[in-house]
Amino acid sequence: MRDAYLDQLDSVIEDLVTLSTMVQQAVSRATHALLTADAHIAAQVVDDDARIDALRTAVEERAFDILARQQPVATDLRTLVAATRMVSDLERMGDLSVHVAKVAQLRMPAYAVPAEIEPTMRRMAEVAIHMVGQATEVIADRDLDAARRLEQDDEEMDELRRRSFRLLLGDSWTHGVEPAIDVALLGRYYERIGDHAVSLGRRVVYLVTGEVPQRL
Template sequence: MREAYHDQLEELAGRLADMTGMVADAMENATSALLQADLGLAEQVISGDQKVDDVRSSIEEQAYALLALQAPVATDLRTVLAVIHAAESVERMGDLALHVAKAARRRHPAPAVPEDVQPYFAEMGTIATKLARDAAVIIREKDVTRARALEEDDDAMDDIHRHLFSVIMDKEWAHGVAAAVDVTLLGRFYERYGDHAVSVAKRTVFVVTGRMPGYGGDEDL
């Protein structure tokens, strides 16, 4: 019975890792749609968001069933609780990728961001996708060292996000208020995506060590 139970816990963590991979793909595609004004790719991300939501609901249902039927304690309990909280963060990551895709669709056929800031969003998209893919590996392997290192990549995201403010506030900005608002919102979407990826990694540290790490950012991202 205990072996079967632990198999169920591993399956639960594996499904969470799969879901994290889904939102990595979503942000990668949303960034391509944003930079290439690719309406078809934007629509693909938008329609695919429901699948992420459905997976989250299914994961939560499985987790609550384990709580009710198995009454887990110690590490097993931490695993179930961490999965429930992490699934919420991963769903938010999917929502943020959705927002990027909707921005691309809203501005189509024109590019959603001016050409001179596109390299910043390309870099943020690369970082965001890496954060999510690393988080998926961290979940599967329960890699505490890698989880703690994830914050360094998120720091790079924060640096770009802060720099964008100086770009749009510069007197040389020639793209008007609407473009400045778009850049501000989009930068925030990427920054929050990174925060949620770090939050997922922190949940893994909690599972392994029994303590929620206090590195970088709020505890409830």
């Protein structure tokens, strides 16, 4: 009985890792769709979000089921409650990837991101994708160093966001209002993906150390 219970707990963690990997693919594909105006990939991101949502629901129900049936205590209890919240972060990151894909779709066959701001936007996407990968490692290996590195990545994201605003508001911006709004919202979506990755990292830090990070 105890072994079956431990297997159940392990399977929740495994599914969180799977979900996080699916989210990383979604962010990566949405970015590809955005930067290459690829209609096929954009549609795939939108369609595949249902798979992320389904796995999220399944993990959540299983975590809840173990809570109800096994009455875990201490670390196991904390892990299961954290899992029900980590799936929310992950689902939301999937939704944000869909938002990126939809901005791309709205402007096709044109590119939503003007050339002079493309490197900044590409770097924001790279940082976001890297952060989701780090979060996956943190969940899989309870790697506290990776969790700390996530905070540094988040600082780079903030700096990129500021740079993008300088470009949008500078004299050399000749593209008018619509692409400016697209870029501002895209920046927000990538920033939020990064925030959720940081939040995932902090939840694992809390599980491992018992210390509540300043903000979850």
